Amino acid sequence: MFYVTTPIYYPNAPPHLGHAYTTIYADVLARYHRLIGDDTFFMTGNDEHGLKLQRAAEKKGIHPQQLVDEMEKIYRNYWRMLDISYDHFIRTTHDYHMEVVKHAISKLYDKGLIYKASYAGWYCADCEKYYSPGEYVEIDGKPYCPIHRKPLEFLEEETYYFKLSEFEDYMIKLLSGKDIVYPRSYALEVLNKIKAEGLRDVSIARPKERVWWGVEVPFDKNYTVYVWFDALLNYISGIGYLRDMERFNKYWSSVHHVIGKDILWFHTAIWFSVLKALEIEPPRKLIVHAFLLNRGLKMGKSAGNVIPIEALVERYHGSDGVRYILMRIFNHTKDVPVSNQLFDNIYNSELADNYGNLVRRIGVLVLKKLKGEVSGEDIDEELSRSITSTVEKYNKAMENYDVSTAINTVAELLRKANAYINNVKPWEKQEPRREMYSLIETLYAATTMLHPIIPGATSRVFKAFNTDLVNPKEIQPGMNDYYHVSEAPILFKKVKTR
Ligand code: MSP
Numbered sequence: 001m002f003y004v005t006t007p008i009y010y011p012n013a014p015p016h017l018g019h020a021y022t023t024i025y026a027d028v029l030a031r032y033h034r035l036i037g038d039d040t041f042f043m044t045g046n047d048e049h050g051l052k053l054q055r056a057a058e059k060k061g062i063h064p065q066q067l068v069d070e071m072e073k074i075y076r077n078y079w080r081m082l083d084i085s086y087d088h089f090i091r092t093t094h095d096y097h098m099e100v101v102k103h104a105i106s107k108l109y110d111k112g113l114i115y116k117a118s119y120a121g122w123y124c125a126d127c128e129k130y131y132s133p134g135e136y137v138e139i140d141g142k143p144y145c146p147i148h149r150k151p152l153e154f155l156e157e158e159t160y161y162f163k164l165s166e167f168e169d170y171m172i173k174l175l176s177g178k179d180i181v182y183p184r185s186y187a188l189e190v191l192n193k194i195k196a197e198g199l200r201d202v203s204i205a206r207p208k209e210r211v212w213w214g215v216e217v218p219f220d221k222n223y224t225v226y227v228w229f230d231a232l233l234n235y236i237s238g239i240g241y242l243r244d245m246e247r248f249n250k251y252w253s254s255v256h257h258v259i260g261k262d263i264l265w266f267h268t269a270i271w272f273s274v275l276k277a278l279e280i281e282p283p284r285k286l287i288v289h290a291f292l293l294n295r296g297l298k299m300g301k302s303a304g305n306v307i308p309i310e311a312l313v314e315r316y317h318g319s320d321g322v323r324y325i326l327m328r329i330f331n332h333t334k335d336v337p338v339s340n341q342l343f344d345n346i347y348n349s350e351l352a353d354n355y356g357n358l359v360r361r362i363g364v365l366v367l368k369k370l371k372g373e374v375s376g377e378d379i380d381e382e383l384s385r386s387i388t389s390t391v392e393k394y395n396k397a398m399e400n401y402d403v404s405t406a407i408n409t410v411a412e413l414l415r416k417a418n419a420y421i422n423n424v425k426p427w428e429k430q431e432p433r434r435e436m437y438s439l440i441e442t443l444y445a446a447t448t449m450l451h452p453i454i455p456g457a458t459s460r461v462f463k464a465f466n467t468d469l470v471n472p473k474e475i476q477p478g479m480n481d482y483y484h485v486s487e488a489p490i491l492f493k494k495v496k497t498r
Contacts, residue, residue, distance in 0.1 A: 002033035002040045003251040007259050008047040008090060008234050011071030012056035015078050016306035017326075017338070018260070018292050018299045024323050025289065025330060025403060026258045027084045031452035032398050036471050041251050043238045045090030046075060050227030051125045051206070054213035064213045068093060078309055083319045083455055090238040092215075092230055100237035101215045101230050105204070108277050109219055113163045119203050122152035126302055127262075128227050130155075130203070147262060148302040160205040160223065167273035168199040174272060174282060181268065182401060183332050186261065186288045190268045199269060204229050232271045236280065256285045256401075262298075264288055287401050289330065293337040307338065317493055320454035321347050327453050330404045344497045354414045355450070356492040358421070359461055362439050363488025365426055370436060376481030380438040384477040386416050387445045391475045394449050398472075403453070410449045417442045440465065440483055445475045457491045464489050 006026045009019055023044055030042035048068040057064040072091060079086065090097065108114050121130040124145035136143040136152055143152045171194055174180070181187035205223040206214065214224030233241075235257065240247040259267050272282050291298040294305040312322045325346050329336050366374055379387075390413040397406035417439055426432035426439075444465070449472050451458040462468055464487040467480055 001251065001254040002030070002038040003239065003255045004030050004033075004040070004042050005235055005238075005255065005257050006044040007263060008045045008092065008231055009075065010050075010052055011046045011048060011068055011075060012052055013301050014071075014074050015309065016299060016301070017309060017312065018306070020078075020082060020309050020322070021292055021326050021330070022258055022260060022289065023079065023084055024082060024326055027082075027086070028323075028327060028403050028452045029256065029258070029398075029401065031085060031455065032472070035452065035469065036473050041088070041239065042086050043088045043090055043235075044079065044084070044086045045088070045234060045238070046072060046092070047227065047231040047234075048092045049214040049224075049230050050128050051211045051213075052128055052227075054211060055125065057213075065093065081309065081313055081319060082322065085455075088238055090234050092234060094237075096243060097234060097237040098215050100233050100241050101225055102218045103242060104233055104274070104278055105225055105229065106218050108162060108204075108274075111277065113166065113277055114160050114204065115163070116158065116160050118157065119159045119161075120154070120156040123155045124148060124150065124152055126150065147298070148300070150302060155210075157207050157210070159203045159207070160217065160220070161201040162204040162229070162274075164199045164202050164270065164273055167276060168194065170276055171199060171269060171272060175268065178282070180272075180282055180284070181286045181288065183288065185333060186264055186286075187268070190264060193265075194269065199273075202226075202270065228266055228270065229274070232266065232274060235283075252281065253284065255283045256287060257283055258287045258289070261288050261290055285401075287332075289332050291335045293335050296337070298335070299338070312343070315495060316343075316347055318456060320457045321351060321492065324351050324407070324454050327403045328407050332401075340498050344495055347492070348494050348497070350411055351454075352492040352494045354411060354418060355446070356457075356490065358414060358418055358443065359447075359464075360488050360490055361421060362436070362443055363464060363485055365432070366436050366440065366483075366485040367488060369426065369429070369432055372485045374433070374437050374440050374483040374485065376478065377434045377437040379441055379477045380420065380434070383416065383420060383438050383442050386413055387442055387475070387477045391445060391449070391472070395473050398452075406449070407453060410446050413442065414446050417446070440485075441477055441479065444479060444483075445477075448472055448475055460489050460491060463487075 004026050006023050030040050033040045053064050057067040122136055122143045123130050126148045131152060137146050145152055175187045175191045204226045205217050206226060208222050208224055211224050215230055217223040217225055239251040267286055275282055297303045297305055299305055313319055316322055325343050328346050366372060390409050393409040394406050424435050426435040447458045447461045448469055466484040
């Protein structure tokens, strides 16, 4: 069983490369787990309520519902463009989701975990979050959002609070004990914050006169539910919480949330406490990654430095190039600056040369020298050993959520195959049977392992070699005792470096 989620995105604008970074990563995990035979459920979707969306619609002069309906199509199109194999696209305006939100907030209310009081503080509508002194940055004596670098708004209102403070001991115990957060450094970061500042109660509702675009609070119709409380519940509503508890229990036990580090606090302090209050187990894993930077800043709409997804899909002739590049640079703890040069380099040297060109050369040689037929022989010993050790390292890395290491191990195997072909020079031999079998077996193993990352290109290779996927855990040298090669595809056209 493997249930994996992305954050649900604010559809006030189309997704950019930063959102693609998270979504492709989750997709790779989902595809890998399907291949190893796990019953897999992969969910992404949109976070459609709240002030940010209300304002975005206002600015366009349309109803928020119309905006989020239009944006759903746009998001789905982008995910199709990138070969994202989600099983469900969740929207927080779905009825079944809103039922869960109402149920959850009522349950907390009935348990005495919600109370009314007034609140005054500095708010960032882009984050949908209050910032306290010490958290915001000051520019010319005025408070600014540390993430968006925009002035904060001062808000003062009567609101409902969730007694987060009651969960302080629970959170400290949870974060210091169980290995939920990956990498662990993020758990320690949250732990230190809680130890330093304590867990403060959080406002969980908004007066309707200010934020009317949201789920109505069941026990007070003058309020809507705070968008973050609404949004986090998608992870349980999307797999049938309340409606189909059997299905919910089945998937929840294996839930893996993938998030960027910007929303770590919500996904630990708040989410784990809400789950506890609802008497639901904490997630199995919270997998956190760092940012893509552009011109020194986190890529984002407000910073004005986004790279559109379609620009890269076009440049690298489809989704595989973009997927490979982003997963190759994927980093859990370090922010990665993007650059054309870096992207072109990875694409040209690793995808086009190391992999694509090898596929082409092997295909052409088998067609020319062996009439397209390769049958089982003794495999070159060194390549055979490399296949075995790569498979082991690759699976270990994938199980540790370390996709970039998994890619690097496969790239290393491909480099060995390239060295081998240059060394044994099969084109100088009459019938290089053993050489070509050794090469095609190595390529078969590499192609299988790369499949979750570049599903399009690898599928073309399987088709050209008239063979099919296997469970990557079961790959071993000598997998197939016969290949019929019908084509030598050119997978990746090189790009001219700018
Ligand atoms: N709607 C909330 C999440 C609710 S989840 C219950 C939200 N949405 S968002 O549209 O702002 O998306 C945030 C996520 O997008 C980040 O956590 C991260 O996964 C991804 N990224 C957005 N910009 C990014 C970068 N520049 N770099 C890496 N990831 C980025 O927050």
